[in-house]
Amino acid sequence: MTGAETMLRVEGLDVLGAGATLVRGMELALTAGERVALIGESGCGKSLSALALLGLLPEGLTASGSIRLVGVEHDLVGAGERQMSAIRGRRIAMVFQEPMTALNPTMRIGRQVAEAFRIHGRVRGRRAAQAAAIELLERVRLPEPGRIAGAYPHELSGGQRQRVVLAIALSNRPAVLVCDEPTTALDVTVQAQMLGLITDSVTETNAALLFITHDLAVAATACRRVLVMYGGRVVEAGPVRVVLSRPRHPYTLGLVAASDLEPLASRPGRRTRLTTIAGTVPAFGDRATGCAFRTRCPSASSVCETDPAWSQTGDRGVACWHPVRAASDD
């Protein structure tokens, strides 16, 4: 397997439902070992995009476009549930935010992990699967994996449960791991451990990681590349440190400024005000035509009523009529 092999290619992905386009024209290619963050605020479409990748869209929503996964002959868009269930958990796996709801409360941990092997026929026999499960629990750095395997989910802490969910996701060495806010429900010290574990795991297995988060510092810590979503569309993309240090899209700029709580040097004088983005994220039905951000954008003009085209320069791209020009550019 070479480092540059494309594991996942998404082209022109739309998610439609309730008479609206919820996700529009998503383009994404993930190579082996690559870690990409998908950031944006609630309602921007990042979780829906992830669910579309796994064929888990809620009732009434449909995907169109193309999703191709390494080693899978057919397009994931339009694939039937039988085809998807053979792929899901084996070639593409997901870790959700809330570990308690992702685990079966009536089943011991060891059996749940073993089940993941057995369903996809990687390990045959109950005893072998149980042994493999314990080994996997050890790989996600759970202490005394034998005892954890015999425990029920409610007996574990939130951080331990999330490690178990990660173990299940990694059990079949998927080509692509999708994590949706995997550390948001955890305490900060546990969050740091979990981030380290996720990045180590994908490096070890040479999987591609799509990491959904609203936390910019987490995105910059865990990933190399970032996609910024707003109003169902990717509005900016590029290397995470470059994009967050010198944003081009006014929305990215606003997000970075609003995340910055570091008091300015003027302290201990008057407290500085935080930079905000005016207004709130619009509901799906209330999105503006053209550029969805124009209703909150300080540089919006009449041209923004038309959808801005994607413009790619080198490894960065942006969809904006009035991109921010930093002094250090050109």
Added chain:
Amino acid sequence: MTDPLERTEAPLIDVRAVCRTYSRSRLPLRRGTRTVHALRDLTMSVPEGERFGVVGESGCGKSTLLRLLSGLEAPSSGSIRVAGREIAGGSPRQMRLLRQQMQVVFQDPRSSLDPRMRVRDIIAEPLLEHSRAAARSMAGEMLEAVGLPPSAGDRYPHQFSGGERQRISIARALVSRPRVLLADEPVSALDVSVRAQILNLLADVVERYDLTLVFVSHDLSVVRWICDTVAVMNRGQLVEIGPVERVYRAPQANYTQALIAASPSLRSVLAAGPDDPVARSSDDADPEDLEVFR
């Protein structure tokens, strides 16, 4: 408005040797209970006008402290005085006065606002002693103070976004003109851009209404921005207390150091070299955290 609690030189809030224990059944279907020490011998004081932050992770006792301060629960032992008056074991009338003076803003504005009430009535509800018309007009004033249009009063909580609901919670907390605002993770459930709006609003109202602020959060960087003093808690105990900038820049306690190292700000992440490995403390799983081994 007369002030039932006199202004004093002594700290406005004085917590002395407070313990709070809960007894909790061990596991379902198993006999016996165990005692959880939510607060152990906590002593701290908050002067009038201070912005006082309490920081710690889940289970550290910060929410218990807030429930005790707001008089929703009584300490198992120790004393809590507000403006020189012991609040534990007060009569219902005293507790009502206390709650009027100490108002709380909770984390989740979805569950703390009654979905069947119009926003104007939610805000006016604490104003029992006023006429309906006066209460409504004060509610209108409060809506304006938190940056919502007057028409917002006619609508129901579900018609608002998370940030707007938190504005409503703040309006309801302020309408009885409290001296102390207790805020329990008031911005943790909000998006980044909205979080900045609500933090600005909280800082504004604290200044405008001369409030003493007790701000509970898991996020030291938020507390650093809005507070003057911070108390860091771990497992029911106070591990460090001091001016927030000093604590942030030169933390004394090991726990505070770990907390700061585990949650780097965006600035410090970007300032670190490219592809700086993720903060690594993965192998130090703390046996105390393992519920299963208790």
